[in-house]
Amino acid sequence: xxxxxxxxxxxxxxxxxxxxxxxxxxxxxxxxxxxxxxxxxxxxxxxxxxxxxxxxxxxxxxxxxxxxxxxxxxxxxxxxxxxxxxxxxxxxxxxxxxxxxxxxxx
Amino acid sequence: xxxxxxxxxxxxxxxxxxxxxxxxxxxxxxxxxxxxxxxxxxxxxxxxxxxxxxxxxxxxxxxxxxxxxxxxxxxxxxxxxxxxxxxxxxxxxxxxxxxxxxxxxxxxxxxxxxxxxxxxxxxxxxxxxxxxxxxx
Amino acid sequence: xxxxxxxxxxxxxxxxxxxxxxxxxxxxxxxxxxxxxxxxxxxxxxxxxxxxxxxxxxxxxxxxxxxxxxxxxxxxxxxxxxxxxxxxxxxxxxxxxxxxxxxxxxxxxxxxxxxxxxxxxxxxxxxxx
Numbered sequence: 550x551x552x553x554x555x556x557x558x559x560x561x562x563x564x565x566x567x568x569x570x571x572x573x574x575x576x577x578x579x580x581x582x583x584x585x586x587x588x589x590x591x592x593x594x595x596x597x598x599x600x601x602x603x604x605x606x607x608x609x610x611x612x613x614x615x616x617x618x619x620x621x622x623x624x625x626x627x628x629x630x631x632x633x634x635x636x637x638x639x640x641x642x643x644x645x646x647x648x649x650x651x652x653x654x655x
Numbered sequence: 656x657x658x659x660x661x662x663x664x665x666x667x668x669x670x671x672x673x674x675x676x677x678x679x680x681x682x683x684x685x686x687x688x689x690x691x692x693x694x695x696x697x698x699x700x701x702x703x704x705x706x707x708x709x710x711x712x713x714x715x716x717x718x719x720x721x722x723x724x725x726x727x728x729x730x731x732x733x734x735x736x737x738x739x740x741x742x743x744x745x746x747x748x749x750x751x752x753x754x755x756x757x758x759x760x761x762x763x764x765x766x767x768x769x770x771x772x773x774x775x776x777x778x779x780x781x782x783x784x785x786x787x788x789x790x791x
Numbered sequence: 792x793x794x795x796x797x798x799x800x801x802x803x804x805x806x807x808x809x810x811x812x813x814x815x816x817x818x819x820x821x822x823x824x825x826x827x828x829x830x831x832x833x834x835x836x837x838x839x840x841x842x843x844x845x846x847x848x849x850x851x852x853x854x855x856x857x858x859x860x861x862x863x864x865x866x867x868x869x870x871x872x873x874x875x876x877x878x879x880x881x882x883x884x885x886x887x888x889x890x891x892x893x894x895x896x897x898x899x900x901x902x903x904x905x906x907x908x909x910x911x912x913x914x915x916x917x918x919x920x
Binding site: 551566569572573576580582651653654655 | 904917
């Protein structure tokens, strides 16, 4: 049972590859691991309640901890978050790295 | 207690991607925690510490150089090194040598150094964790 | 023994003509020479790197001619045969791009997308490029 931090910087409006990364997060949870997905930069655009945020809410229901970077949210004026998405500071990345959790950036 | 040691690989050049804004926020947070931070500046990132960057005014907004106070990544790199030391940690910033050469950015912030892929390998082996921030 | 490192490579054909290499595959080859223990997974558009027979002629600009144009299929073969870096290719990403097994360079191993979490878990360090 390992812990993972998956940092997602891309959004599903511009990139077709975001779905793959959400699937990887889900796959790791299905294998019994603890997974946090941290949305940064334009990835937080998918965190507003919308058709696109359904996938993030589904990830959260499946057991992935879905966080959105407070700085990126403020920068983009995102004030409402989809179900299952929580605001978090950048220190979350350091917490995971310092705890030796495998960390990837997409 | 041994210091937490983290390695980061950066690839983006200055002024082209928000990746660097996030990267510097992460590096700053690591430095403030007093960690040992290794940075392998690869490809375009080899220009981040280039000392000949010059800030410019903003004629669209009617600001002179001082008023615009335009960020330069060289200042951010220099500030990172200072912050790390102030917090009891250190930053080992390595610019990939061939990346530096092909971009002509050989004059680098004091305290950074020229290196090679062997340095990135050594960093990984000596670190508690590694994060690659790739370019698109 | 060096840390077992998995490298998921997704970025493809970015600056390969100017650099005459894919700079990520090049970096991994260089690090392997320094004692690293790398494995590569090609996914997304990067699966195309394994297609045999690819390669554009060198770039020309005026009288300037490029003489060492890159060949990504050759570089993938080099990783497998000379650097002893296992190279996996995601099957579904090949199929989506209309690429069949017989078009690939020998030595690459096909895996399904569903295998990736297990591969990630088996490696001490994971780098996503």
